[in-house]
Amino acid sequence: MGKLAFVTPANSEPMLQLLAPDGTYGVPKGYERYGAAIDELDEDKLKTFYRDMARIRRFDLEAIALQRQGQLGLWVPAIGQEGAQIGSGYGVGHNDHIFPSYREHGVAITHGVELMSILKMMRGVNHGGWNPEETRYHLYAIVLGSQVLHAVGYAMGVKLDGKVGNGDLSDDLAVISYMGDGATAEGDVSESLLFAAVNEAPIVFFVQNNQWAISSSVETQTKVPLYKRGQGFGVPGMRVDGNDVLANYAATKIHMDEAREGAGPFLIEALTYRIGAHTTSDDPTKYRDEAEVEYWRQRDPIDRFEIFLRRQGIGDDFFEEVKEAGDALAKDIREQTFALPKPPLEHIFNNVYSDEHPEIERQKAWLRAYEDQMGEHE
Amino acid sequence: MSSYQDMAIARAINAGLRKAMQRDEKVLVFGEDVARLGGVFRVTEGLLDEFGEKRVFNSPIAESGIVGTAIGLAMRGYRSVAEIQFDGFVFPAFNQITSQLAKLTYRSEGFQQMPVVIRIPFGGGIGAVEHHSESPEAYFAHTAGLRVVSPSNPNDAYWMIQQAIESPDPVIFFEPKRRYWQKGPVNLDTAPLPLHSARMLREGTDVTLIAYGPMVSTALQAAEIGAEEGVSIEVIDLRSISPIDYPTLLASVAKTGRAVIASEAPTNVSVASEVAARIAEHSFYHLQAPVVRVGGFDTPYPPAKLEEEYLPDADRILEAVDRVLAY
Amino acid sequence: MSIAKFPLPDVGEGLTEAEIVSWKVAPGDKVSVNQTICEIETAKSVVELPCPFEGEVTELLAAEGDTVEVGSPIIAVNVAGNAPILTEPDAPAKEPADTGAEYKLPTLVGYGDSGEAKSRRKRAVNTAPISTAIPVAMVRAASASDSVLAKPPIRKLAKELGVNLANVTGTGVHGEITREDVVGAASQASVFKNLTTPDVPSEREERIPVKGVRKAIATAMVKSAFTAPHVSIFVDVDATRTMEYVKRLRNSVDFAGIKVTPLLIMAKAIIWAVRRNRMVNSTWTDQEIIVHNFVNLGLAAATPRGLIVPNIKDADSMSLLELAQAIEQLAATAREGKTTPEDMSNGTITITNIGVFGVDTGTPILNPGEVSIVALGSIRKKPWVVDDEIVVRQVTTIGATFDHRVVDGDVASRFVQDVASVIEEPALLLD
Numbered sequence A: 001m002g003k004l005a006f007v008t009p010a011n012s013e014p015m016l017q018l019l020a021p022d023g024t025y026g027v028p029k030g031y032e033r034y035g036a037a038i039d040e041l042d043e044d045k046l047k048t049f050y051r052d053m054a055r056i057r058r059f060d061l062e063a064i065a066l067q068r069q070g071q072l073g074l075w076v077p078a079i080g081q082e083g084a085q086i087g088s089g090y091g092v093g094h095n096d097h098i099f100p101s102y103r104e105h106g107v108a109i110t111h112g113v114e115l116m117s118i119l120k121m122m123r124g125v126n127h128g129g130w131n132p133e134e135t136r137y138h139l140y141a142i143v144l145g146s147q148v149l150h151a152v153g154y155a156m157g158v159k160l161d162g163k164v165g166n167g168d169l170s171d172d173l174a175v176i177s178y179m180g181d182g183a184t185a186e187g188d189v190s191e192s193l194l195f196a197a198v199n200e201a202p203i204v205f206f207v208q209n210n211q212w213a214i215s216s217s218v219e220t221q222t223k224v225p226l227y228k229r230g231q232g233f234g235v236p237g238m239r240v241d242g243n244d245v246l247a248n249y250a251a252t253k254i255h256m257d258e259a260r261e262g263a264g265p266f267l268i269e270a271l272t273y274r275i276g277a278h279t280t281s282d283d284p285t286k287y288r289d290e291a292e293v294e295y296w297r298q299r300d301p302i303d304r305f306e307i308f309l310r311r312q313g314i315g316d317d318f319f320e321e322v323k324e325a326g327d328a329l330a331k332d333i334r335e336q337t338f339a340l341p342k343p344p345l346e347h348i349f350n351n352v353y354s355d356e357h358p359e360i361e362r363q364k365a366w367l368r369a370y371e372d373q374m375g376e377h378e
Numbered sequence B: 001m002s003s004y005q006d007m008a009i010a011r012a013i014n015a016g017l018r019k020a021m022q023r024d025e026k027v028l029v030f031g032e033d034v035a036r037l038g039g040v041f042r043v044t045e046g047l048l049d050e051f052g053e054k055r056v057f058n059s060p061i062a063e064s065g066i067v068g069t070a071i072g073l074a075m076r077g078y079r080s081v082a083e084i085q086f087d088g089f090v091f092p093a094f095n096q097i098t099s100q101l102a103k104l105t106y107r108s109e110g111f112q113q114m115p116v117v118i119r120i121p122f123g124g125g126i127g128a129v130e131h132h133s134e135s136p137e138a139y140f141a142h143t144a145g146l147r148v149v150s151p152s153n154p155n156d157a158y159w160m161i162q163q164a165i166e167s168p169d170p171v172i173f174f175e176p177k178r179r180y181w182q183k184g185p186v187n188l189d190t191a192p193l194p195l196h197s198a199r200m201l202r203e204g205t206d207v208t209l210i211a212y213g214p215m216v217s218t219a220l221q222a223a224e225i226g227a228e229e230g231v232s233i234e235v236i237d238l239r240s241i242s243p244i245d246y247p248t249l250l251a252s253v254a255k256t257g258r259a260v261i262a263s264e265a266p267t268n269v270s271v272a273s274e275v276a277a278r279i280a281e282h283s284f285y286h287l288q289a290p291v292v293r294v295g296g297f298d299t300p301y302p303p304a305k306l307e308e309e310y311l312p313d314a315d316r317i318l319e320a321v322d323r324v325l326a327y
Numbered sequence C: 001m002s003i004a005k006f007p008l009p010d011v012g013e014g015l016t017e018a019e020i021v022s023w024k025v026a027p028g029d030k031v032s033v034n035q036t037i038c039e040i041e042t043a044k045s046v047v048e049l050p051c052p053f054e055g056e057v058t059e060l061l062a063a064e065g066d067t068v069e070v071g072s073p074i075i076a077v078n079v080a081g082n083a084p085i086l087t088e089p090d091a092p093a094k095e096p097a098d099t100g101a102e103y104k105l106p107t108l109v110g111y112g113d114s115g116e117a118k119s120r121r122k123r124a125v126n127t128a129p130i131s132t133a134i135p136v137a138m139v140r141a142a143s144a145s146d147s148v149l150a151k152p153p154i155r156k157l158a159k160e161l162g163v164n165l166a167n168v169t170g171t172g173v174h175g176e177i178t179r180e181d182v183v184g185a186a187s188q189a190s191v192f193k194n195l196t197t198p199d200v201p202s203e204r205e206e207r208i209p210v211k212g213v214r215k216a217i218a219t220a221m222v223k224s225a226f227t228a229p230h231v232s233i234f235v236d237v238d239a240t241r242t243m244e245y246v247k248r249l250r251n252s253v254d255f256a257g258i259k260v261t262p263l264l265i266m267a268k269a270i271i272w273a274v275r276r277n278r279m280v281n282s283t284w285t286d287q288e289i290i291v292h293n294f295v296n297l298g299l300a301a302a303t304p305r306g307l308i309v310p311n312i313k314d315a316d317s318m319s320l321l322e323l324a325q326a327i328e329q330l331a332a333t334a335r336e337g338k339t340t341p342e343d344m345s346n347g348t349i350t351i352t353n354i355g356v357f358g359v360d361t362g363t364p365i366l367n368p369g370e371v372s373i374v375a376l377g378s379i380r381k382k383p384w385v386v387d388d389e390i391v392v393r394q395v396t397t398i399g400a401t402f403d404h405r406v407v408d409g410d411v412a413s414r415f416v417q418d419v420a421s422v423i424e425e426p427a428l429l430l431d
Helices: A032-039 A043-068 A082-091 A105-110 A115-123 A146-161 A187-198 A245-261 A290-297 A301-311 A316-339 A358-373 B009-023 B047-051 B063-075 B091-101 B137-141 B154-166 B215-228 B246-256 B271-282 B304-310 B314-325 C136-141 C152-161 C179-186 C188-192 C212-227 C240-251 C262-276 C320-335 C409-424 C426-430
Strands: A097-099 A175-180 A203-209 A237-241 A266-271 A374-377 B004-008 B027-031 B056-058 B079-083 B117-122 B147-149 B171-176 B183-187 B199-202 B207-211 B233-237 B240-242 B259-266 B292-296 C002-007 C017-023 C036-041 C046-050 C055-060 C067-069 C073-079 C102-104 C121-123 C230-238 C282-284 C289-291 C297-299 C301-303 C306-308 C349-353 C372-376 C380-386 C389-403
Touching (some): A032 A245, A043 A082, A043 A115, A043 A245, A043 A316, A043 C046, A082 A203, A082 A245, A082 A266, A082 A301, A105 A115, A146 A175, A146 A187, A146 A203, A175 A245, A187 A203, A187 B063, A187 B091, A203 A245, A237 A245, A245 A266, A358 A374, B004 B154, B009 B027, B009 B154, B009 B171, B009 B183, B027 B063, B047 B056, B063 B079, B063 B091, B091 B137, B117 B154, B137 B147, B137 B171, B137 B271, B147 B154, B154 B171, B199 B246, B207 B215, B207 B246, B207 B314, B215 B233, B215 B259, B215 B314, B233 B246, B259 B271, B259 B314, B292 B314, C036 C073, C152 C179, C212 C306, C230 C409, C240 C262, C240 C389, C240 C409, C240 C426, C262 C297, C262 C320, C262 C349, C262 C372, C262 C409, C262 C426, C297 C320, C389 C409
Parallel strands (some): A097 A175, A175 A203, A203 A266, B027 B056, B027 B079, B147 B171, B207 B233, B207 B259, B259 B292, C002 C102, C297 C349, C349 C372
Antiparallel strands (some): A374 C121, B004 B183, B147 B240, C017 C036, C017 C067, C055 C073, C282 C289, C301 C306, C372 C389, C380 C389
């Protein structure tokens, strides 16, 4: 394990972990305020965490199958990262804006984004046509790191609007910007940290360090633990156990609250692991150890949370119900996916510009006329 | 009765920015050195004093960051006028401009408008060092989702900056830096034309000469000299590089039967090449001669001492005019 | 119950084939949705495939070790009757579930190599290519007085032929001036084109003395018309192949710079037809009929002073190229007014080209000393019947007049038919 020295929880980097892999709960010394955030949660909320983690995993598995059956061009699995995504997703406030990269499907469901919206992208129906303003969950960004600058710009705008530090939870807002360990290498991310710091923008940078960027391990992307990345720019940070849904929730809630109150930018590194492949086009057996994957399977976020919940007295009925709900969701997703129609050809030309544009009109009319007179291949 | 005021292009853009900022408090101006200094060409002079540091501020020297945050601000409802200090420095922002700014409205299926103006001083002829005399407009004209314009005179500069700011789409606003101090009358009351219209500046019968930005003055000069030699040249200022006002161009070529396109940019795969291809396609039966492009050579912009030989001037334009008249 | 087939999907963004590594199920096995049914190896990796259906396996359509193309079915499953039918909405309507019919899983199949089309798409509607024109001001500005519409090669041709395009009316699809227009303007026909309608003259009449060329023409015409019994016959023929042949000749390097028109083909056709019907190429004297074994081909030429008929001596021994040159030379000489009496004598058969005047056909009068004259009329697009369908072809009428003292009806008909068959199929000249 020497190679992974600074990325395993067993080493000496300070890390927030409330829920150990064996399901025991405990608040480490110095992290009391995070424990306090958990104390505020009732049983229903805890059940919601579990339900959503199980739901997003079931959805993920179904999406992989659909891709293998030729129904999706591509799928981007988030298996193993449910703790980081559901936990942080629920730590985000109901006014806050979320800038994902392209793997945060778990965060999406915590804010009511329809799963089919994500699948439409993967089926080639659109590039992600959900309404970012309404859902406050912005579109997926495939150019790594590009969206982090947008998030910072958005946060700068929030500050200009005066919606920071008024203590008004119904009006004030902060921004959370998600990215992976690989993206932190992009220049745009460095520029984002810079702009956020000098402008004291209300933003939390949430780095899901799943330790692999396709086939490059995290050592390729950084020399220091990623929670320290912002230091040179003036952005403080912390590391949390990415597979501990409670730690992710607490850290995100506390720091989003602080950003909303005007504390400026913050960076959270969630140390987790990409159990699955980068996408369905990838074959991880070509570049990583099965032993390593097995190590992290033992630290699964859903398993440990089930143990925890059972210790709270939550029984088989609940877990059965969740499993059945998952299967029903999978079936529904499958049917909806098969029913997705090909968009009309005019769609090629829609929304290239907000204002009318002569070239667009001309080319659209031409293609329509051309297609109208063409039949099948002979 | 319209009121006119004589001013240089740089002053005209300044006045236009001022008007736009007075009209809409969501308009922001930022970039490197635009605040207290007023910009290295003084185009944003006085705006900090009038509108305050929340709306007029300096950015870190990070062009990608300047454009990327402008995008985020647009998502939040602001209308950014971001300055890239010099044409040669736009490339760090190229990714944000082409993969993000140009595509977000399309990607979001119309949910997110991108009312961002990127102001870029461009072109050569000022004896500058490397990277300060580029003509990169073709890269942006080639990118769907962007609008690209370039005023050639103070009146257009005054009005087009305001129209660009009002557009819900991203506009790359190329300012001909060698003409910044050229003066002309500005009609303070009425806009001359829509943002994307071309304009015939001088009527003629023998050849249609098309130019934009810094080359328009040169084109008019060539037409003047040509007239003395008995050649009647019609000069058209494109004004808008994307979209291009083809009806105006084609009507002129239908009349003259000959077209020459002049610009500073290297000719290979240039805006001029696109215009030439379209004219050849749509004016085929009207053409008495092939369409000829006059431009920079396909080399990096040369050191200042060789700039005069590199840039098209009236003689190089008239040489092309002679060529098309020989047919 | 119906048989569902699972086509091999593209599991890696653009893969074209995969190898079946191992099957996890066999015919007769019950399978459920997402159950792993096989392992495949692609260019990128080894992948497990989940079953899209629930039912019973009827057949494995590929064996372990087989390389299968993306899109080929790999397994057939008998799907339970109540299973939801999963189709893309625009797929063709399927048979009802209990006919035992097959249905294919609608699949986003990868493109791979086979994605390239092997044929063109059929044009459902037979229309012209869609205009990419930018309508608006361009059309507005192009008024006839402002500009002349012509393609660059036509402008060049006009220059070479000394034709002022401003005086030519364009007959092209877009109103542009075509090659024919320019050539027509350069030919003798232009001499007689009514370009303007003159004013009404102020005098009530004009008296022109009968003398010179006019008197000679009149004498010859009368002699011919009132001594020889004239019979005219007409044949309509599909001249499309001749027009194509003319076009090819024009483009050929050998004929560069030489005027090639349907008249040239007509001349050749007549020469060929004469060989087969010798009587038409003869002269009547009261004592004997002189059948000529050579062809001095007369071409009626309109000049400002009247109609003359110079002839090409021994046209039958000329190659196509030589004949073309001879025709061009004859026309030029006539236009310049330099035709000699020698040129105009001893003709054996004549062609009159009334087509250049836009006339369909006519009853030409025999050139004195000859027994046949052929009229080449205009060649126009007309409806024609080909393989029981009405199509547009370029049609012309061949009219010919004969001296019935020498040429009987059957010979006349055969001759005209021979000429017509060449016009219809110029390849007959290869005889």
